[in-house]
Amino acid sequence: MMKNLKFSHKILLAASLVVFAAFALFTLYNDYLQRNAIRADLESYLQEMGEVTASNIQNWLSGRILLVEHSAQSIGRDSSPATLGALLEQKALTSTFSFTYLGQADGTFTMRPDDKMPDGYDPRTRPWYKDALAAGGTTLTEPYVDAATGQLIITIATPAQAAGKTVGVVGGDLNLQAIVQIINSLDFSGMGYAFLVSGDGKVLVAPDKQQVMKNLSEIYPQNTPRIGNGFSESELNGATRILAFAPVKGLPSVNWYIGLSIDKDKAYAMLSTFRTSAVIAALVAIVAILLLLGMLIRVLMQPLTAMGRAMQDIAQGEGDLTKRLAVHSHDEFGTLAEAFNRFVERIHESIREVAGTARQLHDVSQLVVNASNSSMANSDEQANRTNSVAAAINELGAAAQEIARNAADASHHASDASHQAGDGRQVVEQTISAMNQLSEKISYASTHIESLNSRTVNIGQILEVIKGISEQTNLLALNAAIEAARAGEAGRGFAVV
Known part of the structure; x- marks a missing residue:
């Protein structure tokens, strides 16, 4: 596919990839910075809100504890029935506590507002009485649901002493609705909520009543948060929650913490908005850069385009x-x-x-x-001449054969006449020798004739040889005629020669 793209398109594609990579790295870096900033701000905000809420609860409880301790001091100075009733009926106590009461060392129980207790009720067997005596000071009970009102309450108890002797334990039942309101007021703009938890992980107060009196391990079975400093993340109902804890300091006998639970997705919603904005800005910037770069490349590529057109004209024309x-x-x-x-x-x-x-x-x-x-013309002429010479040689060969036959006959007659003419034998032998030479020369001429087509230059020499042979043949014929004439009747056979 890259091979089919124009050079300008390749530049645009490479530039778009570079711009996209640059914006992606910039967005990832900003995302990292924004995430760290949001987390730091969130941690600081949660820590501050936890400390403020814990301080408010501490102040609220400290005031109630002072009221109970002040009442215990007053009862220690005068615990007569008349004074005791008036003391427990003080407006500061009745408007603050649901019930204010005194459990004396002899088992007597006095409560305001007065209410009938079960038969055989002994305050000395109650946990609040025992805990206060064991602690030797003010104690707080864990929140519990009041059987009469069905509301969540706690009990503040402190020993009443007179002359170094414990006369009883003063207690007050506090409705935790105020604490619930303080905690429920923290909704973090819909991102989360606060809750009160004990040091052993039991939820004491929470907006969701189903979580009250449950342990954190039951609410968060996976990645159960640890109570203490720092932040942790846990899953709740398929959503990730960020949890932080702030201790409620200054409370006697209890170790309470304000827990803060924040929806992580909502807490980082601003980061998602930033990501969306960054992606849109990156796309707009890439498109704008590509448009500007496209126009710039078009201007810069004009000389190359002109050269390409010129080359095409040279290639496609003549x-x-x-x-x-x-x-x-x-x-x-x-x-x-x-x-x-x-x-x-x-x-x-x-x-x-x-x-x-x-x-x-x-x-x-x-x-x-x-x-x-x-x-070619000369070759044709030479070929014609060669053909003529060949014909003449053929005729000469036929004549030579005839001469050979006649020579044989002459030899026979010469043998017969050898007895009659001794001198004729010598002539015949010379004639036979000449004929043999003639035969050899004819054979030699035949050999040269076969190669005449390739050696036409030697034709003249061959003709001279043939002329010489012809002259010798004529000489031989003349000699034969002379010898025949000398031989008389015996030499008539040579007349043919």
Whole structure:
């Protein structure tokens, strides 16, 4: 696919990838910074809100504890029934506590507002009484649901002493609705809530009543948060919660913490908004950069486009090598145009040289053709002559064969006449020798005739040899006639020769 893209498109694609990578890295870096900033702000905010809420609860409980301790001091000074009733009926106590009471060392129980207690009720057996005596000071009980009202309450108890002797334990039942209101007021703009938890992980007060009196391990079975400093994350109902704890300091006999639970997705919603904005900004910036870069590349690529059109004209036309590219700048495109012009000029010169050489070659070829035609004509004439010589040689061969037969007959007659003419034998032997020489010469002539087609230059010499042979043959014939005449009747057979 990359091979089919134009060079400008490849530049745009590479630029878009670089811009996208740059914006992606920038967005990831900002996302990292924003996440750390949000987490730091959230931790600081939760810590501050936890401390403030814990301080409010501490102040609220401290005031109630002071009221109970002040009442215990007053009862220690005067615990008579008349004074005791008036003391427990003080408006400061009745408006603050649901019930204020005194459990005496002899088992007597006095309560305001007065209410009937079960038969055999002994305050000395109650946990609040025992805990206060064991602690030797003020104690707080864990929150519990009042059987009569169904509301969540706690008990503040402190020993009443007179002359170093404990006369009883003063207690007050506090409705925790105020604490519930303080805790429920923290909704963190809908992102979370606060709750009161004991040091052993039991939830004491929470907006969700189903969580009250449950342990954190039951509410958060996975990644159960640890109570203490720092932050932790746990899953609740499929959502990730960020939890932090702040201790409620200054309370006697209890170890309470304010727990803060925040929905992580809502807490980091601003980060999601930032991401969306960053992605949109990145896309807009990429599109704008690509548009500007496209226009800039179009302007910068004009010289290259012009060179491409010129090359196409040279390639698609009749190959006009007289055209040259116009050089308007001294940059890379200008250097390329100058190099192309030099290249075309060299090709043009080479083609001119080739054209001149072709014309010279044409003239030489014409001369070669003429010489070939002349040679062909000479070859035809020589072939005709060779054919004539061959015919003559064939005739000569036939005559030689006839001569050979006649010579054989002559030899026979010569043998018969050898007894009659001794001198004739010598002549016959000479004649036979001459005929043998003639036969050898005829064979030699036949051998040269077979190679005559390839050695036409030697035809003249062969004809001279044949002429010589013919003259010798005539001489032999003359000699034979002379000898025949000498032989008389015996030499008539030589007349044929």
